Amino acid sequence: MIAIVFCIALGVAGMAAPVEASQEDANAAAAAPPVPPAPAPVRQPDGSVADLDAKLVICDPDAPPVSGAGVTSIFEPESPPSREIRELGFLVFAICIGIFVVVQGFLVLAIVRGVRSRRAAGREGEGGSAEPTQVYGSVPIEVAWTVIPTIIVFVLTMVTIRTIRDIDITSPPEDALEVIVIGHQWWWEFRYPDEAGEVVTANEMHVPVGRPIWLRLESADVIHSFWVPRLAGKMDLIPGRTNYTWFEAERAGIYLGQCAEYCGTQHAHMLIRVYADEPEAFDAWLDAQRKPGVEDPTVAEGRRVFAEYACLNCHTVDGTSDGMFGPNLTHLASRDTIGSGFIPLNRENLRAWIDDPAQLKIGCNMPSLKLDAAELDAVTDYLLTLN
Amino acid sequence: MQWAISVDHKKLALMYIGAGLCFFLVAGLEAAFMRLQLARAENDVIDPETFNQLFTMHGTTMVFLVGMPILLGFGNYLIPLMVGARDMAFPRLNAFGFWLFIFGGLLLYFSYLGADGLYGAGTAPDVGWFAYAPLTSRTFSRGNSTDYWILGIMVSGFGSMTTAINFIATILCMRCPGMTLMRMPMIGWMMLVVAFLVLVAIPILTGAQIMLLLDRTLGAHFFDPETQGSAILWQHLFWFFGHPEVYILILPAFGFVSEIMPTFSRKVLFGYPLMVAATVGIGFISLGVWAHHMFVVGLGPVLDSFFGATTFLISVPTGIKIFNWLGTMWGGRLHFTTPMLFVTGFVAMFVIGGLTGIMLATVPLTWQLSDSYFVVGHFHYVLFGGTVFGIFGAIFYWFPKATGRLLDERLGKWTFWLLFIGFTLTFMPMHVSGALGMPRRIYTYEADRGWEIWNLISSIGVPVQMAGVAIFLWNAIRALRRGPVAGDDPWDAWTLEWGTTSPPPEWNFDRIPTCTSARPLWDRKNPEDPDAYYE
Amino acid sequence: MTERAEQREERAALAPREAREMPYLRAIPRPTPWPIITAFGVTFMFAAIVTNIFVVVVGAVFALVGVIGWFREVFPHENVEAIPVADCEIPLPPPEFAPRPKKTPRNVVPERIHPYRSGVKGAIAGAIAMAVVAAAWGVIDAGSLWLPINLLAGTVLPSIGEATEAQLKTFNATWFATSVGLHAFLSISVGMVFVVSLPMMPRRPLLAGGLIAPVIWTGIAWATLRVVNPTLEDYISWPWFLGSQVAFGLACGFVISRATMVPLQVGWSLERRMGVERTEGDES
Amino acid sequence: MTALPANPEAAATLRSPLSRAKVGMACLIFMESAIFSAFLVTYLYYIGKSPDGPQPLECLELGLVLVNSACLISSSFTVVISVRALARGAMGAFRFWLALTILLGIEFLVGTGYEWWGLIEDKGLTLQSNAFGTNFYSLVGLHAFHVIVGMLMLVVILVLSIFGFIRPDRDHQRVDVATWYWHFVDVVWILVFTLVYIVGRVPQGAPAS
Ligand code: HEA
Ligand code: HEA
Numbered sequence A: 001m002i003a004i005v006f007c008i009a010l011g012v013a014g015m016a017a018p019v020e021a022s023q024e025d026a027n028a029a030a031a032a033p034p035v036p037p038a039p040a041p042v043r044q045p046d047g048s049v050a051d052l053d054a055k056l057v058i059c060d061p062d063a064p065p066v067s068g069a070g071v072t073s074i075f076e077p078e079s080p081p082s083r084e085i086r087e088l089g090f091l092v093f094a095i096c097i098g099i100f101v102v103v104q105g106f107l108v109l110a111i112v113r114g115v116r117s118r119r120a121a122g123r124e125g126e127g128g129s130a131e132p133t134q135v136y137g138s139v140p141i142e143v144a145w146t147v148i149p150t151i152i153v154f155v156l157t158m159v160t161i162r163t164i165r166d167i168d169i170t171s172p173p174e175d176a177l178e179v180i181v182i183g184h185q186w187w188w189e190f191r192y193p194d195e196a197g198e199v200v201t202a203n204e205m206h207v208p209v210g211r212p213i214w215l216r217l218e219s220a221d222v223i224h225s226f227w228v229p230r231l232a233g234k235m236d237l238i239p240g241r242t243n244y245t246w247f248e249a250e251r252a253g254i255y256l257g258q259c260a261e262y263c264g265t266q267h268a269h270m271l272i273r274v275y276a277d278e279p280e281a282f283d284a285w286l287d288a289q290r291k292p293g294v295e296d297p298t299v300a301e302g303r304r305v306f307a308e309y310a311c312l313n314c315h316t317v318d319g320t321s322d323g324m325f326g327p328n329l330t331h332l333a334s335r336d337t338i339g340s341g342f343i344p345l346n347r348e349n350l351r352a353w354i355d356d357p358a359q360l361k362i363g364c365n366m367p368s369l370k371l372d373a374a375e376l377d378a379v380t381d382y383l384l385t386l387n
Numbered sequence B: 001m002q003w004a005i006s007v008d009h010k011k012l013a014l015m016y017i018g019a020g021l022c023f024f025l026v027a028g029l030e031a032a033f034m035r036l037q038l039a040r041a042e043n044d045v046i047d048p049e050t051f052n053q054l055f056t057m058h059g060t061t062m063v064f065l066v067g068m069p070i071l072l073g074f075g076n077y078l079i080p081l082m083v084g085a086r087d088m089a090f091p092r093l094n095a096f097g098f099w100l101f102i103f104g105g106l107l108l109y110f111s112y113l114g115a116d117g118l119y120g121a122g123t124a125p126d127v128g129w130f131a132y133a134p135l136t137s138r139t140f141s142r143g144n145s146t147d148y149w150i151l152g153i154m155v156s157g158f159g160s161m162t163t164a165i166n167f168i169a170t171i172l173c174m175r176c177p178g179m180t181l182m183r184m185p186m187i188g189w190m191m192l193v194v195a196f197l198v199l200v201a202i203p204i205l206t207g208a209q210i211m212l213l214l215d216r217t218l219g220a221h222f223f224d225p226e227t228q229g230s231a232i233l234w235q236h237l238f239w240f241f242g243h244p245e246v247y248i249l250i251l252p253a254f255g256f257v258s259e260i261m262p263t264f265s266r267k268v269l270f271g272y273p274l275m276v277a278a279t280v281g282i283g284f285i286s287l288g289v290w291a292h293h294m295f296v297v298g299l300g301p302v303l304d305s306f307f308g309a310t311t312f313l314i315s316v317p318t319g320i321k322i323f324n325w326l327g328t329m330w331g332g333r334l335h336f337t338t339p340m341l342f343v344t345g346f347v348a349m350f351v352i353g354g355l356t357g358i359m360l361a362t363v364p365l366t367w368q369l370s371d372s373y374f375v376v377g378h379f380h381y382v383l384f385g386g387t388v389f390g391i392f393g394a395i396f397y398w399f400p401k402a403t404g405r406l407l408d409e410r411l412g413k414w415t416f417w418l419l420f421i422g423f424t425l426t427f428m429p430m431h432v433s434g435a436l437g438m439p440r441r442i443y444t445y446e447a448d449r450g451w452e453i454w455n456l457i458s459s460i461g462v463p464v465q466m467a468g469v470a471i472f473l474w475n476a477i478r479a480l481r482r483g484p485v486a487g488d489d490p491w492d493a494w495t496l497e498w499g500t501t502s503p504p505p506e507w508n509f510d511r512i513p514t515c516t517s518a519r520p521l522w523d524r525k526n527p528e529d530p531d532a533y534y535e
Numbered sequence C: 001m002t003e004r005a006e007q008r009e010e011r012a013a014l015a016p017r018e019a020r021e022m023p024y025l026r027a028i029p030r031p032t033p034w035p036i037i038t039a040f041g042v043t044f045m046f047a048a049i050v051t052n053i054f055v056v057v058v059g060a061v062f063a064l065v066g067v068i069g070w071f072r073e074v075f076p077h078e079n080v081e082a083i084p085v086a087d088c089e090i091p092l093p094p095p096e097f098a099p100r101p102k103k104t105p106r107n108v109v110p111e112r113i114h115p116y117r118s119g120v121k122g123a124i125a126g127a128i129a130m131a132v133v134a135a136a137w138g139v140i141d142a143g144s145l146w147l148p149i150n151l152l153a154g155t156v157l158p159s160i161g162e163a164t165e166a167q168l169k170t171f172n173a174t175w176f177a178t179s180v181g182l183h184a185f186l187s188i189s190v191g192m193v194f195v196v197s198l199p200m201m202p203r204r205p206l207l208a209g210g211l212i213a214p215v216i217w218t219g220i221a222w223a224t225l226r227v228v229n230p231t232l233e234d235y236i237s238w239p240w241f242l243g244s245q246v247a248f249g250l251a252c253g254f255v256i257s258r259a260t261m262v263p264l265q266v267g268w269s270l271e272r273r274m275g276v277e278r279t280e281g282d283e284s
Numbered sequence D: 001m002t003a004l005p006a007n008p009e010a011a012a013t014l015r016s017p018l019s020r021a022k023v024g025m026a027c028l029i030f031m032e033s034a035i036f037s038a039f040l041v042t043y044l045y046y047i048g049k050s051p052d053g054p055q056p057l058e059c060l061e062l063g064l065v066l067v068n069s070a071c072l073i074s075s076s077f078t079v080v081i082s083v084r085a086l087a088r089g090a091m092g093a094f095r096f097w098l099a100l101t102i103l104l105g106i107e108f109l110v111g112t113g114y115e116w117w118g119l120i121e122d123k124g125l126t127l128q129s130n131a132f133g134t135n136f137y138s139l140v141g142l143h144a145f146h147v148i149v150g151m152l153m154l155v156v157i158l159v160l161s162i163f164g165f166i167r168p169d170r171d172h173q174r175v176d177v178a179t180w181y182w183h184f185v186d187v188v189w190i191l192v193f194t195l196v197y198i199v200g201r202v203p204q205g206a207p208a209s
């Protein structure tokens, strides 16, 4: 009975998922060109506010990888490391199921026989108070159940070591794109080192499809962990230390993940969004990010408030200050979300956020600067022009 | 008052167990609140700060103030009785250890009360039960909450260490005539190894906590990344303690199974010597696997492989135990009393927990599953399905010895089935939600991830467990008042504690027993065919 | 010497010698409040860090008083009280046992086994048989004797995964040594399993051991090989693989089942088995 | 089955020859070693990883510490002599050698205090200055704390013996066990000394001699 429960529960997730995924694979292969790109990497330059509001959806339901129940499932890999882990996982799972069935089988058998034998003894009579045959042990049997597990352990170890060496590479794969990921309480900073000027963005990482991405992981405060299950296993971001990991998105779309090492109050709201774009789209995005922000004269008032209220101490726009404590806002309006991936970016939310971030994200590290309504409107309008 | 000044190992043991059960209710309630919050996506019954305190206090309490004291309490109760001694080797030290545990626990919980008015005591710790640096530094953890965590655990840790010393001295020096080490009840071996592990592991934690305390109060730089300090050092020290700790939490339960299973199978324990060897083996191997909790910190392929391999290896001695229990049941005449139900459940559930442990030891798989709900599922299977089931089995088994009264069997079976079903409902789905990408220690989660249903099932399991626990409490209170008188040896068992009255006199045995085999009472009951001839 | 101490001294002198020297033979320790007082004091000394420095003083006072009281509890003599039971210091004598019965309801499973030596012999035979088949495959079908050897080494040497086909078909000392070692290790392990499990197989051990087991084994290998040894999978020929397994099983099983079975020694303590200790009652 | 002798005297011989006190003290020492190993390993880990602030090579000098160490280590011998004297019943010699042990211990503590004072005043090395300072004071301080505890034990024994509470026949075993702790403190010092003053002072890049 226990076996059934166990199998069903893990089976639902384990066995159903790969089938689904392989079907998707097939579909994707068949309809290769029209894969819908992730939310447009290049925003309309005029970027009027109303326009943005309408366009921003938190995640495009048609984008293939974000479908149904599997948005963060480890069973639907779209990248070599996570795929290899899934294979290994199935193997180990199968071995474990095998052991499980054998052990529980013997247990059930022992129970059935034991109860039957007790009943039989009870029936046979009160005359013999005799206990069942006393068996102290058996060397050969005990040797057997020492040796067999040892062999299994040997196999498991070999498989594991092999996979570790495949995935845990110490230097970037050829042609890899390097991205520096910096964890902050409770948001992500992504830096794209590049001769043509470093691009800095937050919480939403864009990567090209089909090219290995080499992540350099650092932390600004406490330990975080970068985990996008469909792309790769997790790796910690540790202050005073640099870690590396890699993945290669095989299909365009949005991949979700989140911080996986407890890092304080808002650990739960430290979400990651990885946008895998077709290479051209990605280049376009990178170019757009590299451009200085638009200087829209209509929002001069907002820009003034922004500077006056010391927003600049923590945020930078176009390198106007070296505020590094909060996310870089140069191209804020090109993002889909704020507050590390869980608040859709629209006028209403942005205004509420600036008014009092703690209302939306309790305990977060941005204070409410107590702007009045007019100032709020001005700053919000200003920020929405930054795309 | 009588109890407060007592140095009698039995009284102290009962206090250990009683206090542990009280803490169990508290920590269980904390868990219930967590499950309430997590029942739905984007729920806001509980704010993030409180949630973080809840799981920290839940984990800390369950490990240090529930598991350890109850198991050490059983050790206290059983060791002198089972080896035929009048008391522990150092009875006063024993009392001292017990009270340190109590005061340490109270100090930890004082953090809830000690609001800002009381010298900035502030609130309960919220750094998780393994308190990773640098989240525990003054910069990221203001106020005194983390200091409470350190001190509470440290003080009760001193208590555990003194108890361990006592165990070792008692087992080595106080056995009754004829009781060689290889005739000692299995539980004695388990407790010996546990005591050894306590003496190796807890001091390391204490040392690390002293360092952390120096960091926080005197401005030292042990775990401070700003000055080339290492955040990983804490993890190494903590887990060097932490992994043996989980074996400290399971070995006594193994001992319970090894005593209860033979009695109700009416058969001698299968393969005693190998069992001893496996226990000692587990003790040693468990000192060399700690970094399997650190597979995601980037130790590099070599260390990862090494620790993966040692971790796999531990399944061999553990498997030996499982198989030997099966061998004990095999061909026996099984009496499914409540204790037997619990230990059978133990074997079944522990195997699941152990096998998910094997999956976690598969390093690349852990890169996905570490710090996800899969891990939460794993360790509740071993801790609840293992330790807690073992404890319940032991309570039902030795309750008549300690009180002279029998617990009600029908209620006992209700307790078992409710706990079993509730437990499976709560913790089985966690494996799925973890594999679907749900990290642990999050106070809320997004609705679009496909995690809701699994979390809902998890939460539904909690009231079922609560019912089981409540029935048990009712059962115990009722039995204390007017349970049927048990007699000295209600289960017709074979170890020495059943050879004295129930409850035993303060001096345990009117005359010190002598031991002729691993089952001294079998020999007395069956002089025509004693074990002594076959050992 | 103070008066009180002297009194204690006298009282202790009256107590029987064994009560003092053997822990708790005639007496048990008396209840005492000092441990709880000490524990309380110690906790308060620590609690000072989170509350008020004044608390440390309170704690220290309690701890000190407690320690002194405690010390006087055990020095110069333990403070004990007598057990009100006559004869409490005489151990209960062991029961009178009947003479050792000839036939008892005790059992050994299995009663007789193949000697372990035969496992090693069988393993060697099996290993040779297997190697012959594998070599035959290498020469006849795959075109090189070294190929199967190198492929086997690939199970533990991931570097072989990157080797070219030509390399795989030539001799390489390291690979050869690895391969032989691995082959020996696995063969002997499997041989031991055969030894202990053959008597437990109900009927026709050779059929079970020689045919069914290899088929199962091949199935497992087929399922896992992709992960365990991807290089091998690229080259492998499954019929030949199965053939080599069966060859192993038959040869090994044959050798083992021909060995005469020996009765099993049971119920020996671990020390006794290792020859370290002789416990009483081990006359047999 | 060989019958067990029924008289208590013989039963007593069947009991384990291990004494509670010895086992207990051995366990205590084992446990303390574990605490020390946490600090020793941490010290080892941080050697050479503390680039800013005062450095071991410029702060630590061997002169004074060698004298201290010599005192501490010879105190292990004096305490053995004193316990032997106690066993013989020579109370005067016992007290003399015990007092000498305590004096040597005091010298060690005073010497350490003097060294620390110099480090703090002249070299500016404090617990807070860098990882080296943190580790140095914690490890050496932890050891000094144990010296104090061990010495308190010895002082109590001395005082008791001066007031005539110590009886050679009855107490020499107990005193013996108590001195185990003192030996332990000594052995730990050898490790600490090696780590801090020898291994820890090897210049960066140079092979450990
Ligand atoms: C009672 C406590 C207990 C016990 C006994 C175990 C037992 C095991 N644990 Fe578990 N573990 C915990 C408590 C426990 N654990 C806790 C509390 C945590 C989380 C801490 C935290 O992060 O908060 C944890 C976390 C944890 C991790 C880290 C996960 C992570 O955070 O990334 C790992 C990884 O290797 C692991 C592995 C194992 C293994 C391999 C065993 C093995 O000992 C299991 C052995 C048993 C069997 C394998 C089953 C029986 C054997 C057979 C039937 C024989 C045949 C089997 C084979 C040949 C495979 N455990
Ligand atoms: C022995 C150890 C033990 C036990 C028994 C339990 C038992 C339970 N645990 Fe525990 N758990 C841990 C050890 C344990 N846990 C540890 C170490 C952690 C890690 C902490 C960390 O991350 O730092 C953890 C974390 C943990 C989490 C993860 C939190 C997170 O990561 O966000 C969750 C979530 O559901 C959880 C739930 C539960 C539940 C529902 C139970 C239930 O089984 C509890 C059932 C018991 C009761 C419900 C008792 C109450 C009964 C009553 C109140 C009856 C009423 C009657 C009267 C009062 C008369 N636990």
Ligand code: CUA
Pocket (backbone or CB within 6 Å): A183, A184, A185, A186, A223, A224, A225, A259, A260, A261, A262, A263, A264, A267, A268, A270
């Ligand atoms: Cu960042 Cu959790």
Ligand SMILES: [Cu+2]
Pocket (backbone or CB within 6 Å): B242, B243, B246, B290, B292, B293
């Ligand atoms: Cu572990």
